Amino acid sequence: MTDCIFCKIVQGDIPCNKVYEDEHVLAFHDIDPKADTHLLVIPKQHIVNLMSVKGDQWDTVSKLLKTVNSIAQQEKLEGYRLITNNGEQGGQEVFHMHWHILAGTKLPGF
Ligand code: 5GP
Ligand code: ZN
Numbered sequence: 001m002t003d004c005i006f007c008k009i010v011q012g013d014i015p016c017n018k019v020y021e022d023e024h025v026l027a028f029h030d031i032d033p034k035a036d037t038h039l040l041v042i043p044k045q046h047i048v049n050l051m052s053v054k055g056d057q058w059d060t061v062s063k064l065l066k067t068v069n070s071i072a073q074q075e076k077l078e079g080y081r082l083i084t085n086n087g088e089q090g091g092q093e094v095f096h097m098h099w100h101i102l103a104g105t106k107l108p109g110f
Pocket of ligand 1: 005014016017028029030031032033040084085091092093094095
């Protein structure tokens, strides 16, 4: 996707503050953090959001979720909140699937 910010980050055309990378997944700090630690974990493959996932893409989602937990351990997080916004009604602004890891000072319940 040529006009996708996160594809550009994957390709290295836009810089990011990377915390983890492998064949399928990239994780980096959110540019506008909403918590002490705010990471974004994305598949390298352009997938719009969880609502759009089909077929083999579920394998990518599964790998990504395993990686989320490894990253939390790597970053020594004592706990974290994991959010993925789906569609405009769900508050999604960047239409390349991403999972927000929020952590730090005890997060309020909701
Ligand atoms: P959404 O609202 O789509 O769930 O979240 C998009 C997130 O991407 C926001 O938290 C926003 O701060 C972050 N973001 C948008 N553009 C960039 C960027 O160029 N670099 C980084 N690191 N984060 C970005
Ligand atoms: Zn993309």
